[in-house]
Amino acid sequence: MSSERIVVLAHEKFPDEAKxxxxxMRYGDQTIEAVLDRDRAGDRVADHDASLPDAPIVDSFEEALAAAEGGVDALYIGIAPIGGGFDETWRDDVRAAIAAGCDVVSGLHYFLNEDEEFVELAAEHGVELRDVRKPPEDLGVATGHSADVDADVVLTVGTDCSVGKMTASLEIVEAARERGIDAAFVPTGQTGIMIAGWGNPIDRVISDFTAGAVEDLILEKGDEHDLLVVEGQGTIIHPAYSAVTCGILHGSMADGLVLCHAAGREAIHGYESFELPPFSDYVDLYEDLAEPVHETEVVAGAVNTKDVDDDDEAASIVDAFGEEVDVPAADPVRHGADRIVDGxxxxxxxx
Amino acid sequence: MSSERIVVLAHEKFPDEAKxxxxxMRYGDQTIEAVLDRDRAGDRVADHDASLPDAPIVDSFEEALAAAEGGVDALYIGIAPIGGGFDETWRDDVRAAIAAGCDVVSGLHYFLNEDEEFVELAAEHGVELRDVRKPPEDLGVATGHSADVDADVVLTVGTDCSVGKMTASLEIVEAARERGIDAAFVPTGQTGIMIAGWGNPIDRVISDFTAGAVEDLILEKGDEHDLLVVEGQGTIIHPAYSAVTCGILHGSMADGLVLCHAAGREAIHGYESFELPPFSDYVDLYEDLAEPVHETEVVAGAVNTKDVDDDDEAASIVDAFGEEVDVPAADPVRHGADRIVDGxxxxxxxx
Structure with missing residues (x-):
């Protein structure tokens, strides 16, 4: 299967606010033909981040199409305004993409499939509108059989939201593959689904089906690989999102957990009156809560040190975390995930 | 406000399979005008269960209407087939109720509001179709402010599903009121919502909004009462439903927990390969998981002994449970909830 040739919409946000x-761009196997950012049109991706695959930055989808020699297969919406709405200044680009026979892929709360104009245009041009945040309609309750698959299952769990669980999961899969382990990433959130091209947006399913939606993913891929790395969500102590975390913990029936943390985080992001407990409390909570469904343990740690400039300081933060949790730890982006894979x-x- | 005069549909299931x-009938303040059960038409409720408010059992809604001297306000669907579908043999009764100007209240998965015939008829006759299993559309994520209300909050938590958490909650409210405590029941499931006339069906909300949907209920009633008793769901160790349980635990920010158990239960209902852990493990799990969001403790126990015939045996089961958990315990139906309220x-x- 040849790689999908894509244009990534990131108007006014590339690269820092275009998560x-x-x-x-970093983890998908799509070929990046161009990035749309009207504020940086004329630059190249490499001007901003040399670690990413290079591509031109252009003003509009039509320019991107003109520049792409081999054609374009899809437009990806690569940014999300607060609230997840659709920014009407993007409409021309989406329209042009559909008219050019491209699929449009979106993780917005606003569903392209409920936009009358886009639906009509897509039907006319025979393209697909892929709303990755919309759960499939055939979900049901978990049966409790995730542990029956051939693969071992590892789940990334967090001390908070937005600590780098998706990134850690993807880096673990890459590092494991380099070591010859047949590993696969199991996406549970919209960005992960856009990267991997499959998955269930667990935070959008009916609460009774939370574990079931994860189990579906495990059963789908669990006999094709030796190791599944499940993207975790939230944290088990989150005042708003813990239900999702708990459903993933029990639904995945993970054999091992990787505890993820963002260096410097001391309170729940956006809920600052809720302080983070000691790391050892998280270990006990995740392990004790998992045990009656499927025994597991924290086997490694991933520390996100992107806000720490000094390399020595970052290394000592990671070491301290690993000692406190008593597992191998690394910043998977800064140091690679090899030590995590060791664990x-x-x-x-x-x- | 005068009590709603209702007819309860329970065809072929009354009383044992009409939960x-x-x-x-037992806990609502509605006036029961009749029960529909075509297999027992001609009997009276008292012939089957003398503890329930008595009423005639009749064959059809039209007969019920003819028998009701003061008229009828609503038809309640009091049974649910496996899967929660609508049984077409009930259609005539629903039609007749709507035509007679009655609201229809249903906790089925099948929404009356999506049935074209019922929707049209209801519009024509100006009545309401109340699908209590359909969550409101304006739900959002929890803000973490449930603990700010004036009332103290107690949550019933379980060792499993179907152990009597709703019943325990309702009995606690009754016993507390008899003692002069201004207590209110907070319903989180369809039967509770039908009984109380308000609430959110937590198991049907989007998983990200699980805690938020509970918080909404607490904030709605929390300044009007001294004690809120929140109906729990599932169990924190359920292979399929733990997400719902976890969201209610954190969303309610309960000040105290009542641990509910069904005597004789040794494995998760319907998931028999998952054994129940010792009661003390549940206490630790619920308390430890709640603590980072809002500290709480198990303050009483409710043991459902309906499957134990012998009174002495039931009493000793309850005593053993109370000793093991180290809290006052009772079967709230068999013994009343006074000891639970003590706790x-x-x-x-x-x-």
């Missing part, structure tokens, strides 16, 4: 765009091999694959 | 009908007074109201 979804960066995720797809997974020792704690899960060779158990 | 919703029994709940509404709530000592552990929550007088703290």
């Amino acid at each position: 979804t765009a960066l995720g797809v 997974i091999v020792d704690g899960v694959l060779e158990e | 919703t009908a029994l709940g509404v 709530i007074v000592d552990g929550v109201l007088e703290e």
Whole structure:
């Protein structure tokens, strides 16, 4: 299967506020034909971030199409305004993409499939509108059989939201593959789904089906690989989102957990009156809560040190985390995920 | 406000398999004009269960209407087939109720508001179709402010599904009121909502809004009462439903928990390979998981002994449970909820 040739919409936000765009560009196997950002048109991606695949930055989808020699297969919406709405200044680009026979992929709360104009245009041009935040309609309750698959299952769990669980999961899969382990990423959120091209947006399913929606993913891929790395969501102590975390913990029936943390975080993001407890409390909570459904343990740690400039300081933060949790730890972006995979091999694959 | 005069549909299931009908009849403040059960037409409710308000059992809504001297305000669907579908043999009764100007109240998965014939008829006759399992559309994420209300909040939590959490909650409210405590029931499931006439069906909301949907209920009533008793759902160790339980635990920010158990239950209902852990493990799990959001403790126990015939045996099961959990315990149906309220007074109201 040849790689999908895509244009990534990131108007006025590239690169720093275009989290979804960066995720797809960094981890997806799509070919990036162009980035749309009207504020940076004329630049190249490499001017802003040399670690990303290079591509031109242009003003509009039509320019992107003109520049792409081999054609374009899809337009990806790579940014999300607060609230997840559709920014009407993007309408011309989406229209042009559909008219050019391209699919449009979106993780917005606003569903392209409920936009009358886009639906009509898409039907006319025979393209697909892929709203990755819209759960499939055939979900049901978990049966409790995730542990029956051939693969070992590892789940990234967090001390908070937005600590880098998706990134850690993707880096673990890459590092494991480099070591010859047949590993696969199991996406549970919109960016992960856009990167991988499959998955269930667990935070949008009916609460009774939370574990079931994860189980579906495990059963779908669990006999095709040796290791599944499930993207976790939220944190088990979140005042608003813990239900999602709990459903993923029990639905995945993980054999091992990777505890993820963002260096410097001391309170729940956006809920600052809720302080983070000691790391060892998280270990006990996740392990004790998982045990009656499927015994598991924290086997590694991933610390996101992107806000720490000094390399030595970052390394010592990671070391301190690893000592406190008593597992191998790394910042998977800064240091690579090799030490994390060590923990997974020792704690899960060779158990 | 005068009591709603209702007819309860329970065809072929009354009383033993009509759980919703029994709940509404036992705990609701509606006036029961008749029960529909074509298999028992001609009997009276008292012939089957003398503890329920007596009423005639009739064959059809039209007969019920003819028998009701003061008229009828609403038809309640008091049974649910496996899967929660609508049984077409009920259509004539629903039609007749609407035509007679009655609201229809249903907790089925099948929404009356999506049935074209009922929607048209209801519009024509100016009546309301109340699908209590359909969540409101304006739900959002929790803000973490449930603990700010004036009332103390108690949540019933379970060792499993279907152990009597709703019944325990309702009995606690009754017993507390008899003692002069201004207590209110907070319903989170369809039967509870039908009984109380308000509430959110937490198991049907989008998983991200689980805690938020509970918080909405607490904020709505929390300044009007001294004690809120929140109906729990599922169990925190359920392979399929734990997400709902976790969201209610954190969303309610309960000041005290009542641990509910069904005597004789040794494995998760319908998931028999998952054994129940010791009661003390539940206490630790619920308390430890709640703590980072809002500290709480198990202050009483409710043991459902309906499957135990012998009174002495039931009493000793309850005593053993109370000793193991180290709280006052009772079967709230068999013994009344007074001892449970003792635990709530000592552990929550007088703290």
